[in-house]
Each structure stands twice: as structure tokens, then as C-alpha cells.
Amino acid sequence: MNKAQQIDVAIIGAGPAGLSASIELKRLGIKRVVVLERENEAGGIPRHCGDFPFGMREYGRVLTGTKYAKKLVKSAKNAGVEIWLSTSVVEMRRGGHLLLVTNEGTKEISASRIIYACGVREKTRSARLISGDRVQGVLNTGALQQMVYLRNQKPFENPVIIGSELVAFSAIRTCSHAKIKPVAIIEEADKVIARWPVELYAPLMQIPLHRSSKLIKIIGSNKVSAVEIKKSNGQIKTIKCDGVILCGHFIPESSLARLGHLEIDPATNGPIIDQFGRCSDPVYYAAGNILRPVETAGWCWNEGKQIANWVALDLASKLQSRHILTKIEVSKNVKLAVPQCLTGIKENIGMSHIQLRFDRLMKGKLILSNDDEVIYSRNLSVFPQRRILISLSDIKDLATIKENSPIKVEFIEA
Amino acid sequence: MTISQQQFDNPKQGELASDVFDIAVIGAGVVGCAVARRFTLEGAKVAIIEKASDILDGASKANSAILHTGFDAPINSIELACVKDGYLEYTKIHKQLGLPLEKIGAYVVAWNEDELAALDDIKAKAHQNGIKNARIISAKLLAQKEPHLAKNALGAVFIPDEAIIDPWSAPYAYLHQAIENGAQIFLSCQVISGDFDKDIWQLKTTLGTIKTRYVINCAGLYGDRLNKVLLGHSSFNITPRKGQFVIFDKAASNLANSIILPVPTPRTKGLVVCKTIFGNLLVGPTAEDQSSRSNSSTDEATLKGLIKAGIAKIPSLKDMPITATYAGLRPATQYKDYQIEIEPKNNWISVGGIRSTGLSGALGIAKYVYKKYSSLGQKHDKINRPKLPKPTPLLAQNSKRAQNSKRDWQEKDHGEIICHCEMVSKREILAALTGALKANSMAGLKRQTRATMGRCQGFYCSSHVTEIADSYFNKSKKQKLKNE
Structure with a gap:
């Protein structure tokens, strides 16, 4: 590689968002696009999702995650993207300077723009504060997938699955691929979160579903031997098992930003962006699941592609600078909003929607206001962890709102 | 077992x-x-x-990874003598042995008037114990030194030589x-x-x-x-006394410059808040008497209590992610x-x-x-020039595990980074799997390398670490069977 040659855009993370952004940037004629990937293989999380469905939006056909990841990597290479593997970014510095680590040691690079696309991971046992013994055999779905699909390992025979987000479906599929037989699915809410796949698939696999049940204790001396769950009526039940799969509770892998200078939104745990995906340091953009927990690969792919367009405009000095920021503030029962602010909303480019998430099932009215004036309202039911989109074009008089006052997002329960 | x-x-x-x-x-x-x-x-x-x-x-x-001076040890106790001697020897040998030492100092902070009144006695005891540089500092100076500390801190005894090490x-x-x-x-x-x-x-x-x-x-x-x-x-x-801990993300380590101690009770030193040598921030331990000698389980309510107590002392901890939770057992007696x-x-x-x-x-x-x-007349021929531990890659790296020292990943040819959160290289893992004290279990490997102990707790690397480790564990199992 030619060190002297200026890098136009460096992308951190070779998952769906990062790769799709890189491909789009090349398509838009950007000269040097480099994707930095710390693993020794590109593709991100889909690499170890051995099941369906991936690729509909991107390739118009249904693929496994593994095949989809390979296809994405190939597309990027064909487009002329440089992918640097086994390259860890250890510091993001002001103005687009990155400190890298490779087998050759450390190295600094600079790029005109950087797209931060490190994705998302599941919350750990420790971070969930789960009670009980500290034993082997407690894994997140992501770790299980890597064991099964990348390395042919079988960490347990009869685990329990905790949670029923969409990823629980993938956990079931991964188990079935490795001939692991889960003994229970445990969901704290009274309803399954990812209803059709989990509710359909669990009975098919003869896995009992325990709703309104909370995992309260992991038991074992060296390896997991049982778990205790507590029903909402107070009843405590012990389930024998030899492993625990902790599904979901996704959290953006934003430690680089946390340890560096980019502003973080405590609601999403990702960087604060405007409607162009631009971070508090305008050299940095962010795309994909680093922005919020959690979207499909297809969504992230699309987001990466869109943001690449605004990065290209920015490189051509055709994007408005990040000056007037209208904050988007959420009330307590609204989990998060992305983007967190809008830059000069008068021009009709940038993300077409505000994305919202909620923690629990609610019915009521969603209201957006600016300077005490309602600019949007809609009656709806919200489901936990599902996306709600507000089209910016549906907002009344967006062009005339007071830019210095925040847009407040509230949900009034019926 | x-x-x-x-x-x-x-x-x-x-x-x-x-x-x-x-x-x-x-x-x-x-x-x-x-x-x-x-x-x-x-x-x-x-x-x-x-x-x-x-x-x-x-x-x-599992412990709080502090090298204490002995400032608060019982006067004239064996513990005091040993802690002081231990501290002295550690500071003498740590460089030769390649061990980290960060003298970040400790503040025994008073949070109410009663505790403020107790600071004089704490200082007097420290002086009596030979820690002559212990001194009382005002709330104002404390706020300058520890800007993230809650504003209701009333003052502190400062013990400059308290240090953190790799346990x-x-x-x-x-x-x-x-x-x-x-x-x-x-x-x-x-x-x-x-x-x-x-x-x-x-x-x-x-x-x-x-x-x-x-x-x-x-x-x-x-x-x-x-x-x-x-x-x-x-x-x-022995009546085991359990201590639960919460470890916050590395981003939190800047929230405390020194070890933040409470005014102790007769039973326990109380909850410590301090950065660890690995660049995290620790809150703990609790002191829970129990009969089991092996049960080092954690429980949600206690951990929540620890987090709350941590936030009460350092409000900015509120938005910090939790990296790990664990418990240790102290072999207390009557x-x-x-x-x-x-x-x-x-x-x-x-x-x-x-x-x-x-x-x-x-x-x-x-x-x-x-x-x-x-003193009983037992005598041996003292080794005049004892050998230092062999400079195996791991020992060379032990000193570098500390956040502020140069680490293996900064050197050439480390293989690849296996654990991205703690930046553990393949060379470090392989070194821990070989040699006189090679790891024989995942737990041993973790203690030697910190692999999978960071913020993702193995989401990204546990299968990779398992793959590398298992090939060594299986090798020694086979060897053992052969010998039998």
C-alpha cells in the first residue's frame, strides 16, 4: 500500500454498514476508500449467522448470513475498496487521525473523513447483573454462533435461552445446527418479543416457552447445572440445564468513541449524529448499528449506503456545515431517537426519518413539539425494541420551526 | 469443589x-x-x-488489587508488620520481576460530620503505624484533586503511598x-x-x-x-467473608485519580472506589459472612447497591457501562x-x-x-545470587499488562489481537499456555492474560480463545493419560 497516498475515507468496521458505505463511495468516484477490520476476516456479525434471511434488500434473494457476508466482501473488493484485516483502531483522534495496531506494531493514519461502523453486541451477564455462581457455560448468542459456525465447537448440550428478541430465533437455529437441544426459552415480558419466528419455531423444536419469567439465578460449581426463574406470580422454578444463552439486550460497541472525543448519547449508547450521520467532530460519520440497538443487516446496509452519499457531498464541499443544531429530545418513556439533532433542516436532504424505539408495549399518542407547538402527532401502539419511524416530510412546517429550540418527542399513554 | x-x-x-x-x-x-x-x-x-x-x-x-501501606492496620498487630514489610519488599523487587506499581495515593473521605470528626484519629493512627506522610486535606483541596467526587465530601485523610498493582x-x-x-x-x-x-x-x-x-x-x-x-x-x-465487586468500563477510570476509601468500621475497610491497574474503575467489596468456602456467587440486589453507592460518591458513573461483576472470599477467622x-x-x-x-x-x-x-534453629544455605524468573514472553509482558505501560500489542510480531477489549495478543496467550506455570484451565488463562475479561466478556473472542486454549489443554490431558 502507498502510505503517501491520501486516504479519502477510512471506515472502521467491515460489517454490512461499513462495507456498503465503502462500495457506494467507490461508486460515487471517491478515490481511496479503506475499510479497517480488527478480525482476520471481513463481513461483521453476519459472518457467523449461519441462518436466513439475509440479502433480500441488497441482492434480491435470500441468503444465509455467512454467504451474505462473503458476497458483500466480494462486492467491496470488486468496487476497488481496500480492506485491511487484523487491523485494530485503538484511538480515534480529533480531525480524522487514527491510531492503528497490526502485527507490525502501531501506526498512525489520517483520512479526510471517517465512517464509524463498529456495530453492536449483546449485553453481557455481568452488565445484566445476573445473580448466581460465576461458572462456565454462560454465553451471548454472538459467541455461540462463532463457536458453532466458525469453529465447530459445542459448548453445551441443553442450555436455556434467555430472551425472545429476534436473535433468540437465531439462537434456536444455531443450536439446532449444532445438535444442541435447548430446554427452555425464558422471557420476562408477558409476550414474546419477536412473535412470529420465536412463537412459531419454539413449539416446532419442542422448546417450552416461559413467559412472565425472570432469570434470577445461575447455579453450578464449575459449569452451569441449573437456573432459577421467578414467575410474575412469585413462584420460583428450577430448570436443569448445562448452559445459558443470553439473547439480545443489544448495545452499540462504542468504546472507541467513549474513550475518545466523540459525544455519546446515553440513550442509544452510540455517537450523537445529525441527519447526515455526522458526529460531534464533523470529520467523523457513523452508520449502522453503532447508532442504536439494533437493526437488521439490510437496514444497516442501506444506512451505510445513504450516509456514504452525504460523506461524498461533504468531501465535495456541498454539504452544509454542522452549525445550527436542533436537538431532538425524548421523554422518559421513549427509549431513544436517531438522529439526535438536525443541522439546518431547511434543505431536503439527509435521513428521511427519525427512528424511535420503546422499551415496552404501550398504546397512546406520539407527539412532537417545538417551542411548545405540536408539529406532529399520531395515535399508535408501540412494541418493545421495534422501530417506529417518523417521516420528516410529515412534520408540519418543518421549514419554519425554531431551530434553536429542541424538538421534543413524547408518548402519551392512553 | x-x-x-x-x-x-x-x-x-x-x-x-x-x-x-x-x-x-x-x-x-x-x-x-x-x-x-x-x-x-x-x-x-x-x-x-x-x-x-x-x-x-x-x-x-478476587480482591481489590491495592497495595496497602498499613496506615489503618491494627496498631502493633502482626498484620501491620507484614503489610509494611510486604509493601517495602514489593517496591524493591517489582522492577526486577517486571511487576507494575502505580502509587496513586488514597483518600479516606468523610461524608458526614461524624466521619469528619474521625479523620484526626485516622491520621494519628497512620502516623503511629509509621505512615508519616498521611495528612488531612480540606474539602476544597479534595475537590481540586478529585473533581468528579460528589460535592458533599467534607474532607479527607490523604495517604500518598497507597498503590494499585496487578493481583x-x-x-x-x-x-x-x-x-x-x-x-x-x-x-x-x-x-x-x-x-x-x-x-x-x-x-x-x-x-x-x-x-x-x-x-x-x-x-x-x-x-x-x-x-x-x-x-x-x-x-x-475460618468464617468466609464474601466481597462483591462491580467493575466499570475503562472510560470511567478517569473519574477517580486516587483510591477513594470510606472511614472504616471495626468490621471492614468498607467500599473502595478506585481505578484498577488495567484501566477500569472498581467499586467494592461488600462484607458478607457466610459458611460456604466455595460459593462466590453475586446477586443482583447487592450489585445494584454497589452501583448506587458508587454513583453517590462519583455521580458521573451514572452513564458508564459495567464491564464485570464478581465476588471474592476472604478467609476471616474469629x-x-x-x-x-x-x-x-x-x-x-x-x-x-x-x-x-x-x-x-x-x-x-x-x-x-x-x-x-x-529462630528455631532451622538453617539453610541462602542463595546468594537468586535467579530472576526466566524472561518468558509472558513474564516480560506481565509488567506490561498495566494500562500505562507498553504492552505486547505495541510491539512487532505479536501474532494478532485475539481479545480486542483488553488488547491481548496471540503471543501473550500462547506464552500463558506454555512454561512452568502454564494455564491448565480457562480461569487460569484469564488470570494470566485477561483474555475475555473486558467489556464484551467474550462476545467477540471467546470461541477464538477457546480454540487456541483447547488444543493445549487437550495436549496436556493426552500427556497425562499416557503417563498413567
């Missing part, structure tokens, strides 16, 4: 080693490792016997040096019974018989049981002080009740025990 479960194990017939050792240290916790090192350097032929597959598997596996690489280095100078380690080896014939102990273990002139009981949480089983009596009883006893007629030394200052006191305890032993 608890001793009671294993008591039914039969000792293996036949000799495990043909030599007669001068000293058999039972228990490879931090104290056992330091004792094995001291006696080896003094010229004794030492065996160290550990029932787990890796060292540091009991009380030493695992230190005992590893002590034992590595012992082994390098002739000590022998027996792992997965549990002492079941023993016969003493006025001169030689025949220790019956799960791996065979070990002969030794003297026994030093460093069995920590099982110290009283070992005394009872082999001697028939114990002057102390007494406050260490229980170090020598029984000359039984050739037996018992080192018990090292309840919360084992890491700080270990090197001092080892000296203290040796002094007692030599």
Missing part, C-alpha cells in the same frame, strides 16, 4: 517425588506463592502443593522465581492426610506421597480444616489479626486468617514466617 466433597478421594499410592523436601507449602494463593519464594531464596528445598489445576484459585482470585501477575512472578531457583509445584494435587514421625511428614495426596520435613499451611479458606485433618486441632476457625503459628514439635507452621490484606502482606508474611522458622 469443596474439601468435604473431595474428602472421600483416596490418596494415590506411591511416591510423587523421591526427594525429601525441607518445606511443603500447601496452597498456592498469593501467600503460598510468596512463602515458597522466600523459603526457596533462603536455601530451602520447597514443594508447593495446590489442589486446583491453576494457582490463585481460592481467596486470591495476579505478582504472585505468578513470586512463584516463577521460586521455581527458577529450585522449588517444585504440584498442581491438581490435594493433600488428603499425613503422617509425621517426629522428623518427616509423609503427605498423602491425590497424586501420591510427598515427603517433607516441615509443612507450611497456606490453605487460605481451608486452613482450619487442613490443621484439623493433619494435626487434629486448629486454633482458629480473630482480627493474622493467625500465624508455629508448632515446633509437629514441624508445622500455620498461616491463617489472612483476611483482606493478603496481596499487600504476602511478601512480609513470607519474611515473618521465615524469621519464626529460623
Whole structure:
């Protein structure tokens, strides 16, 4: 590689968002696009999702995650993207300077723009504060997938699955691929979160579903031997098992930003962006699941592609600078909003929607206001962890709102 | 596994080693490792016997990783003498052994008027204990030094020499040096019974018989049981005291510059808030008496309480992610002080009740025990120029595990980064899987390298680490079967 040659855009993370952004940037004629990937293989999380469905939006056909990841990597290479593997970014510095680590040691690079696309991971046992013994055999779905699909390992025979987000479906599929037989699915809410796949698939696999049940204790001396769950009526039940799969509770892998200078939104745990995906340091953009927990690969792919367009405009000095920021503030029962602010909303480019998430099932009215004036309202039911989109074009008089006052997002329960 | 479960194990017939050792240290916790090192350097032929597959598997596996000065130790106690001596020796040898030391100082912070009134006594005690640079500082100065501390702090005693160290690489280095100078380690080896014939102990273990002139009981949480089983009596009883901890993300480590201590109660030093040598921020421990010697479980309510207590002291912790939670067991007894006893007629030394200052006191305890032993006329030819631990890649890197030292990933040819959160290289992992104290379990590997101990707790790398480790674990299993 030619060190002297200026890098136009460096992308951190070779998952769906990062790769799709890189491909789009090349398509838009950007000269040097480099994707930095710390693993020794590109593709991100889909690499170890051995099941369906991936690729509909991107390739118009249904693929496994593994095949989809390979296809994405190939597309990027064909487009002329440089992918640097086994390259860890250890510091993001002001103005687009990155400190890298490779087998050759450390190295600094600079790029005109950087797209931060490190994705998302599941919350750990420790971070969930789960009670009980500290034993082997407690894994997140992501770790299980890597064991099964990348390395042919079988960490347990009869685990329990905790949670029923969409990823629980993938956990079931991964188990079935490795001939692991889960003994229970445990969901704290009274309803399954990812209803059709989990509710359909669990009975098919003869896995009992325990709703309104909370995992309260992991038991074992060296390896997991049982778990205790507590029903909402107070009843405590012990389930024998030899492993625990902790599904979901996704959290953006934003430690680089946390340890560096980019502003973080405590609601999403990702960087604060405007409607162009631009971070508090305008050299940095962010795309994909680093922005919020959690979207499909297809969504992230699309987001990466869109943001690449605004990065290209920015490189051509055709994007408005990040000056007037209208904050988007959420009330307590609204989990998060992305983007967190809008830059000069008068021009009709940038993300077409505000994305919202909620923690629990609610019915009521969603209201957006600016300077005490309602600019949007809609009656709806919200489901936990599902996306709600507000089209910016549906907002009344967006062009005339007071830019210095925040847009407040509230949900009034019926 | 608890001793009671294993008591039914039969000792293996036949000799495990043909030599007669001068000293058999039972228990490879931090104290056992330091004792094995001291006696080896003094010229004794030492065996160290550990029932787990890796060292540091009991009380030493979880603590607050502080090297205390002894400023608050009971006046005139053995603990005080050992902690002070231990501190001194650590500061002398840490560079040679490649061990980190960050003297970040500690503040004993008063949060109410009663505690403020107690600061004078704390300072006076520190001075009496020989920590002459301990001094009281005002709320204003404290706020300057610790800008993230809650504003209701009223003042503090500052102890400049309190330090943070690596709780695992230190005992590893002590034992590595012992082994390098002739000590022998027996792992997965549990002492079941023993016969003493006025001169030689025949220790019956799960791996065979070990002969030794003297026994030093460093069995920590099982110290009283070992005394009872082999001697028939114990002057102390262990009542394990659990301490739960919460570790915050590395981003939180800048929120405290020093160790933040509370005004202690008679029972415990109380909740500490401090950065760790690995660049995280720790809150803990609790002090919960229990009967189980192996149950180091955590519970949600207590952890929530710890987080709340941490936020009360440092409000900015509110938005910080949690990296890890864990619990450790302190081998407390009915007494406050260490229980170090020598029984000359039984050739037996018992080192018990090292309840919360084992890491700080270990090197001092080892000296203290040796002094007692030599005062009985026991003599060896001191090693004049003891060898340093072999510069294996791992030991070279032990000193670099600390956040502020140069680490292996910054060097060339480290292989690749396997654990991205803690930046553990392949070379570091391979080094931990080979050599005199190679890891024999995942837990041992984690303690030696920190792989999977960071913020993702193995989401990204556990399968990769497992793959590398399993090939070594399986190799040694096969070797073992072959030998049998």
C-alpha cells in the first residue's frame, strides 16, 4: 500500500454498514476508500449467522448470513475498496487521525473523513447483573454462533435461552445446527418479543416457552447445572440445564468513541449524529448499528449506503456545515431517537426519518413539539425494541420551526 | 469443589517425588506463592502443593488489587508488620520481576460530620503505624484533586503511598522465581492426610506421597480444616467473608485519580472506589459472612447497591457501562489479626486468617514466617545470587499488562489481537499456555492474560480463545493419560 497516498475515507468496521458505505463511495468516484477490520476476516456479525434471511434488500434473494457476508466482501473488493484485516483502531483522534495496531506494531493514519461502523453486541451477564455462581457455560448468542459456525465447537448440550428478541430465533437455529437441544426459552415480558419466528419455531423444536419469567439465578460449581426463574406470580422454578444463552439486550460497541472525543448519547449508547450521520467532530460519520440497538443487516446496509452519499457531498464541499443544531429530545418513556439533532433542516436532504424505539408495549399518542407547538402527532401502539419511524416530510412546517429550540418527542399513554 | 466433597478421594499410592523436601507449602494463593519464594531464596528445598489445576484459585482470585501501606492496620498487630514489610519488599523487587506499581495515593473521605470528626484519629493512627506522610486535606483541596467526587465530601485523610498493582501477575512472578531457583509445584494435587514421625511428614495426596520435613499451611479458606485433618486441632476457625465487586468500563477510570476509601468500621475497610491497574474503575467489596468456602456467587440486589453507592460518591458513573461483576472470599477467622503459628514439635507452621490484606502482606508474611522458622534453629544455605524468573514472553509482558505501560500489542510480531477489549495478543496467550506455570484451565488463562475479561466478556473472542486454549489443554490431558 502507498502510505503517501491520501486516504479519502477510512471506515472502521467491515460489517454490512461499513462495507456498503465503502462500495457506494467507490461508486460515487471517491478515490481511496479503506475499510479497517480488527478480525482476520471481513463481513461483521453476519459472518457467523449461519441462518436466513439475509440479502433480500441488497441482492434480491435470500441468503444465509455467512454467504451474505462473503458476497458483500466480494462486492467491496470488486468496487476497488481496500480492506485491511487484523487491523485494530485503538484511538480515534480529533480531525480524522487514527491510531492503528497490526502485527507490525502501531501506526498512525489520517483520512479526510471517517465512517464509524463498529456495530453492536449483546449485553453481557455481568452488565445484566445476573445473580448466581460465576461458572462456565454462560454465553451471548454472538459467541455461540462463532463457536458453532466458525469453529465447530459445542459448548453445551441443553442450555436455556434467555430472551425472545429476534436473535433468540437465531439462537434456536444455531443450536439446532449444532445438535444442541435447548430446554427452555425464558422471557420476562408477558409476550414474546419477536412473535412470529420465536412463537412459531419454539413449539416446532419442542422448546417450552416461559413467559412472565425472570432469570434470577445461575447455579453450578464449575459449569452451569441449573437456573432459577421467578414467575410474575412469585413462584420460583428450577430448570436443569448445562448452559445459558443470553439473547439480545443489544448495545452499540462504542468504546472507541467513549474513550475518545466523540459525544455519546446515553440513550442509544452510540455517537450523537445529525441527519447526515455526522458526529460531534464533523470529520467523523457513523452508520449502522453503532447508532442504536439494533437493526437488521439490510437496514444497516442501506444506512451505510445513504450516509456514504452525504460523506461524498461533504468531501465535495456541498454539504452544509454542522452549525445550527436542533436537538431532538425524548421523554422518559421513549427509549431513544436517531438522529439526535438536525443541522439546518431547511434543505431536503439527509435521513428521511427519525427512528424511535420503546422499551415496552404501550398504546397512546406520539407527539412532537417545538417551542411548545405540536408539529406532529399520531395515535399508535408501540412494541418493545421495534422501530417506529417518523417521516420528516410529515412534520408540519418543518421549514419554519425554531431551530434553536429542541424538538421534543413524547408518548402519551392512553 | 469443596474439601468435604473431595474428602472421600483416596490418596494415590506411591511416591510423587523421591526427594525429601525441607518445606511443603500447601496452597498456592498469593501467600503460598510468596512463602515458597522466600523459603526457596533462603536455601530451602520447597514443594508447593495446590489442589486446583491453576494457582490463585481460592481467596486470591478476587480482591481489590491495592497495595496497602498499613496506615489503618491494627496498631502493633502482626498484620501491620507484614503489610509494611510486604509493601517495602514489593517496591524493591517489582522492577526486577517486571511487576507494575502505580502509587496513586488514597483518600479516606468523610461524608458526614461524624466521619469528619474521625479523620484526626485516622491520621494519628497512620502516623503511629509509621505512615508519616498521611495528612488531612480540606474539602476544597479534595475537590481540586478529585473533581468528579460528589460535592458533599467534607474532607479527607490523604495517604500518598497507597498503590494499585496487578493481583495476579505478582504472585505468578513470586512463584516463577521460586521455581527458577529450585522449588517444585504440584498442581491438581490435594493433600488428603499425613503422617509425621517426629522428623518427616509423609503427605498423602491425590497424586501420591510427598515427603517433607516441615509443612507450611497456606490453605487460605481451608486452613482450619487442613490443621484439623493433619494435626487434629486448629486454633482458629475460618468464617468466609464474601466481597462483591462491580467493575466499570475503562472510560470511567478517569473519574477517580486516587483510591477513594470510606472511614472504616471495626468490621471492614468498607467500599473502595478506585481505578484498577488495567484501566477500569472498581467499586467494592461488600462484607458478607457466610459458611460456604466455595460459593462466590453475586446477586443482583447487592450489585445494584454497589452501583448506587458508587454513583453517590462519583455521580458521573451514572452513564458508564459495567464491564464485570464478581465476588471474592476472604478467609476471616474469629480473630482480627493474622493467625500465624508455629508448632515446633509437629514441624508445622500455620498461616491463617489472612483476611483482606493478603496481596499487600504476602511478601512480609513470607519474611515473618521465615524469621519464626529460623529462630528455631532451622538453617539453610541462602542463595546468594537468586535467579530472576526466566524472561518468558509472558513474564516480560506481565509488567506490561498495566494500562500505562507498553504492552505486547505495541510491539512487532505479536501474532494478532485475539481479545480486542483488553488488547491481548496471540503471543501473550500462547506464552500463558506454555512454561512452568502454564494455564491448565480457562480461569487460569484469564488470570494470566485477561483474555475475555473486558467489556464484551467474550462476545467477540471467546470461541477464538477457546480454540487456541483447547488444543493445549487437550495436549496436556493426552500427556497425562499416557503417563498413567
